[in-house]
Amino acid sequence: MKKENITIYDIAKEANVSPATVSRVLTGNAKVRPQTMRKIVDVIEKYNFRPNSLARSLLHKQSKTIGFILPDINHPFFSTLVQKSEAFALELGYTTFLCNTMNNSENESKYLQSLVEKQVDGIIYLGGRINDTDTDQEYAEEMKKVMERVPVVFVNGQMSGVDAHIVRTDEESGVEMLVELLVNLNHKKIGFLGGLEGISSTDVKKKTFVNVMETKGLGVNKSWVLDAGFSIESGEEVAAKFLSLKERPTAVICANDLVAIGVIKVLTKFGLKVPDDVSVVGFDDIYLAKHFPPGITTISQNYDQLGQTAIKVLVDLINEKEAKKETVIPTSLVLRDSCKIFSEK
């Protein structure tokens, strides 16, 4: 069943030339007489020959391959970002390994090791952990060792103790815009829902939220800042907590759009209208945000720019060019119908 591999030697023999000449035809790195060329091309097509890129990579010490490490390809934020990055990588001649870790540290190590062994030219790391747990620190150590050999670019995240190139969304100004929007809509009691402690993007958003609120003299009620996760389900859970509060905020900023969706769903179920009773805003502008009723006001991530920049920086590092250590991608506010002006009843 399985056909024997055809090699450059077989082609050479049949065309009465040396393997070197066949190689010259394949790579186009040197001149070959037209008639020799034709002979060789004919044989190549006859056998539908394709060169073995493992052999080539072994020699050149580059595989034209990059690895994507991310928590969950099923999350719209990641799938969109991967889609954009991968398309751009393809344009530059790179094929991508997908490493879906499901936030399982065993998988992460397994993948990291596998990528190194497979000689990827670079790694894009989506996510980021800044916990002080043992496993996280171990993983950070592992990552540092990998980075001695393979360039790594962090996207929207970082790892404590790891000094890496980073491309990230301007989450600070995003959160600031959201707070300002809500304040302009006369909200004074604002909460922050979702995300997880120890994930860098959550931490940045939460910290910014607290800062901006305090700068505006509004202060933050600690019981209005609730951790959850990144999924619709975790939005539902945190909404349940929200409902059980004695005093509730009139508006909430959610860590991302999926959380916002979960929150809206539960609030609606329990008779609270969004935006009439509570204003809810999200983050990311996933494709659902505009479709899920009532349409979610959110911060738009520039997926194209984020993905392209990440790949560009990575490829620069691969080619040993200088690259900016940190690139911040601007965001913009997308107004929809999940928040409105607050007025006392």
Added chain:
Amino acid sequence: MKKENITIYDIAKEANVSPATVSRVLTGNAKVRPQTMRKIVDVIEKYNFRPNSLARSLLHKQSKTIGFILPDINHPFFSTLVQKSEAFALELGYTTFLCNTMNNSENESKYLQSLVEKQVDGIIYLGGRINDTDTDQEYAEEMKKVMERVPVVFVNGQMSGVDAHIVRTDEESGVEMLVELLVNLNHKKIGFLGGLEGISSTDVKKKTFVNVMETKGLGVNKSWVLDAGFSIESGEEVAAKFLSLKERPTAVICANDLVAIGVIKVLTKFGLKVPDDVSVVGFDDIYLAKHFPPGITTISQNYDQLGQTAIKVLVDLINEKEAKKETVIPTSLVLRDSCKIFSEK
């Protein structure tokens, strides 16, 4: 910056043994004296050495790598399926190349070729085209040539003229269940919305729909069977067409859940209530189906089983074991609130 690669020779020299012995330690394929072993392991750890799997693959003629070709990782159906399959592949020791074609035939060829050159051990093809266009036929020819060298498993799709192993959802019985449900709910005028001609899963569903309707003596009004696409946006478009019909069906089956969401969104916008005025059902049971109001009645794809079976069949083919030519994965009906009993007003 870039560290020189450490090889098995460096390790051998430092440990005063031959490369062969180091290799024995790495692979565990032969016995090594404990004290020799310890010496070697120490040196390996000292330099944090990882063997180059390109060299190994070159020799073994297997890369422990499989390629996923799919139209769009951003579509929940594909991202979920990929997530499940990839996790299972990892368990079996395979790493996966992600090839997101965006239905662009140029990309598809590029990827197909690249996967062959990168010596993937097998390919999972998600999607399927049964058009008679020139580019499609060309692509099918290309695919056939690839299949002479690399095992390919088609998931939920096929390609005209290509005789491949296939693992698929029982779309026929899924559609049948939906029709039966609607008929039991007293609907007689039923439409079918979405999907695209030339995509095999659409064709199967549409054909089954027509058959079942005719078997039940209800017949099919051709203007109630409308092509669109697979996204929310295409659902919106097809809903607009639906609205402009002189006589409208009382229930519609959508090609998938995203289309259903688009349809529900537009119907609602134009004042038609789902399910009160029109019943809408979907297909796939993507994670959104249960969250999008009013909750979409749909057919559940068994993603785990679909993904695992596909990988299992592929790995069997890789290992030259027998494998069932066609595996059909059963579906189940998931009742939610997007359809209800029809009663004349």
Added chain:
DNA sequence: AGATTCAGTGAAACCGATTTCATTCAATTG
């Protein structure tokens, strides 16, 4: 004790491409 066995190890070939260096042969030049 001498013959036999066997565990442990090394030398060398190999996987399939690329590339340097040397060589050949035709074309150009004085």
Added chain:
DNA sequence: CAATTGAATGAAATCGGTTTCACTGAATCT
């Protein structure tokens, strides 16, 4: 016409592992 140049090609080394085969020396058997 001999000498020089240069274009086209081939031989062989190389990338970094694995594996076969041969060999050594110690343990076992008669």
